[in-house]
Amino acid sequence: MPAQPERFTEAQESAEFAELRRAHRSFAFPLTVAFVTWYLLYVLLSNYAGAFMDTTVAGNINVAFVLGLAQFLTTFLIAWWYARHAAANTDPKAEALKARMEAGE
Secondary structure, three states, rough: OOOOHHHHHHHHOOHHHHHHHHHHHHHHHHHHHHHHHHHHHHHHHHHHHHHHOEEEEEEOOOOOHHHHHHHHHHHHOOOOEEEEEHHHHHHHHHHHOOOHHHHHO
């Protein structure tokens, strides 16, 4: 069946698609803002709070090193959390919408 732009427009304007978009945005946007804030805090502390960042935690490990590693940990945790969220909330809705469109409904 050839692509029919009006079907895509109908799907985009449907309540089902709006719910899918809401489910994604309500998770992704706040988490993105939180992560960018956390990242910028690290950068600002590195630039303007050198004495604090140089505070020794244990041996040669200082606060800057610990917070730097926490950036990586945070990234992996967010990716894991998003994958779980998508599998439980957005993927089923997207699959249902896709199946409906492929069936020509």
